[in-house]
Amino acid sequence: xxxxxxxxxxxxxxxxxxxxxxxTEKASVGIEKNTFAVPIKVEEEKVGYVFVGQxxxxxxxxxxxxxxxxxxxxxxxxxxPFLMLGNTEQTSQHFRPASCDDLKRAAVDERTLLDRAQKLxxxxxxxxxxxxxxxxxxxxxxxxxxSNGENALDHLVSKGSELVYNAKGMSFVSKGNKSILHSxxxxxxxxxGKPIVVNTPHLPHPxxxxx
Amino acid sequence: xxxxxxxxxxxxxxxMAGLKDRLKDMAGEGHGRRRGMYIDFGNTQDYVDDVxxxxxNGVHGELERSIFIxxxxxxxxxxxxxxxxxxxxxxxxxxxxxxxxxxxxxLKILDALMSGxxxxxxxxxxxxxxxxxxxxxxxxxxxEVGLVVQEKVRGRYLIxxxxxxxxxxxxxxSRFLEAGGEE
Numbered sequence: 305x306x307x308x309x310x311x312x313x314x315x316x317x318x319x320x321x322x323x324x325x326x327x328t329e330k331a332s333v334g335i336e337k338n339t340f341a342v343p344i345k346v347e348e349e350k351v352g353y354v355f356v357g358q359x360x361x362x363x364x365x366x367x368x369x370x371x372x373x374x375x376x377x378x379x380x381x382x383x384x385p386f387l388m389l390g391n392t393e394q395t396s397q398h399f400r401p402a403s404c405d406d407l408k409r410a411a412v413d414e415r416t417l418l419d420r421a422q423k424l425x426x427x428x429x430x431x432x433x434x435x436x437x438x439x440x441x442x443x444x445x446x447x448x449x450x451s452n453g454e455n456a457l458d459h460l461v462s463k464g465s466e467l468v469y470n471a472k473g474m475s476f477v478s479k480g481n482k483s484i485l486h487s488x489x490x491x492x493x494x495x496x497g498k499p500i501v502v503n504t505p506h507l508p509h510p511x512x513x514x515x
Numbered sequence: 516x517x518x519x520x521x522x523x524x525x526x527x528x529x530x531m532a533g534l535k536d537r538l539k540d541m542a543g544e545g546h547g548r549r550r551g552m553y554i555d556f557g558n559t560q561d562y563v564d565d566v567x568x569x570x571x572n573g574v575h576g577e578l579e580r581s582i583f584i585x586x587x588x589x590x591x592x593x594x595x596x597x598x599x600x601x602x603x604x605x606x607x608x609x610x611x612x613x614x615x616x617x618x619x620x621x622l623k624i625l626d627a628l629m630s631g632x633x634x635x636x637x638x639x640x641x642x643x644x645x646x647x648x649x650x651x652x653x654x655x656x657x658x659e660v661g662l663v664v665q666e667k668v669r670g671r672y673l674i675x676x677x678x679x680x681x682x683x684x685x686x687x688x689s690r691f692l693e694a695g696g697e698e
Contacts, residue, residue: 332668364666368632372676377667466534482530493527500527501676 310429312354312422313343316414317399318406319357325388325395326446330467330478331460333388333448335359338410341399342421344389350396352389352447354421356412358382361450363460363469365476367483367492369499374492375476375485378469382450385424390446424451608660615660616681620645621653625682628663628674638672 319339326333339357343350359382366375388395407414428449448460450471458471469476474487485492491502615621620642627633627641635654639647654672657663662678665671674682 327668329669362667364668366664366666366673368673369676372679373632373664373673374676376664379667477534479534482534484531495527495530498523500523 309346310351310425311345312418312425313345313350314418315343316402316407316417317341317343317353318402319398320400321398323398325355325359326390326448326462328462328465328467329364331361331363331462331469333359333361333382333460335382338406340402340406340410340412340417341395342418343392344387344425350392352387352392353395354385354387354424355382356385356417356420357410359386361448361460363476365469365474365485365487367485367494367499368497369492369494370497371499371501374490374499374501375487378471380450384451384453385420386451387424387428387449388446389448391444424449427451427457611660612662612677612681615656615662616685618653618656620649621657622682622685624650624653624657625662625674625678625685628672629679629682632666632671632673634669634671 317340319335319337319341322335322337324332324334335355336358339355339359341353341355344352344354361378361380361382363378364375365378366373402414407417445463446461450458450460452458452472454472456472459469461468466479467477474485476487477484481494481496483494486504489504491504493500493502616625623642623645624638627638633641635647635650638654639645639650642650645653654663654665657678658665658672661675662681664673664675666673
């Protein structure tokens with residue numbers, strides 16, 4: 305289990321402004337002003353954050369084919385804590401240490417906020433079964449984990465133009481001109497616009513990260 | 516299953532294997548170079564593997580009893596799927612789609628989208644006779660019934676699979692009527 309590799313800093317930060325944490329042609333994750341963040345460390349190196357506040361996730365889980373598009377755009381308000389692993393350099397520029405007044409205004413206390421962040425990190429880390437580390441170069445790789453309110457996590461994993469989004473009831477993979485969407489009892493695969501559509505009423509949905 | 520279909524499936528399996536390999540590359544060790552940060556990709560990698568494996572296995576097992584749409588629009592129906600297809604019609608849903616189609620400007624919008632996704636300013640450029648507000652309103656109607664979908668990140672509008680079918684149906688009806696009902 306890789307749980308021990310991740311640690312939370314015991315410091316709460318607050319965003320100065322609303323900004324995009326991540327944005328590609330297919331997906332974006334943004335947070336609002338006054339969102340709190342707790343840095344995640346691996347061996348004293350900052351590798352990500354747990355965010356607590358208001359944000360928005362948008363994923364265009366749409367497969368574009370010569371036979372027409374299939375799928376939909378997912379827009380989701382992020383009011384529960386969510387986690388980001390990836391380049392923290394740019395993100396850190398938008399954060400300042402949260403003051404007592406900041407916490408008071410948001411009607412949260414530091415202990416509760418850190419506990420919520422730790423709970424999410426534990427939930428994420430507890431699924432880890434394989435040892436090993438990945439080298440994510442600056443600006444290239446991202447992992448987001450979102451609590452979906454059902455004691456499970458939805459994931460958005462991205463590197464360059466490659467993207468995987470897995471949530472309850474759907475999976476979407478995109479890489480350049482190739483994409484796969486499994487949703488609503490159907491798998492749609494597109495390769496350079498050429499589609500294959502398979503109805504899958506008997507196919508269980510791909511595994512979802514339940515804790 | 517025809518050779519073409521088998522070949523296409525083989526290619527897709529290879530593509531999926533390639534995607535998995537790339538994801539493994541993302542997660543793998545041995546890139547231990549320079550100043551990059553080190554992140555545990557372990558659980559996510561497993562998880563993505565499971566997703567891909569699930570989809571691949573499912574596609575393989577289900578294909579025999581499923582619909583296949585090939586590049587040329589070829590369709591193969593088997594077993595219960597055929598029966599389902601011959602079943603009833605959702606009159607309410609069909610009526611909504613037909614109603615959305617029953618407007619000249621909306622048909623023109625679908626016509627423009629048949630050649631690829633468009634941003635609203637591109638549609639405006641192509642369909643000068645429609646005002647911007649009316650265009651938005653028509654797009655909303657088409658999107659609501661599922662004939663068009665908008666990418667929320669980029670903002671492009673795309674015609675959907677039902678949208679293409681509806682457009683082709685409208686085109687057939689138009690040709691049939693032009694020919695005096697004697698096509």
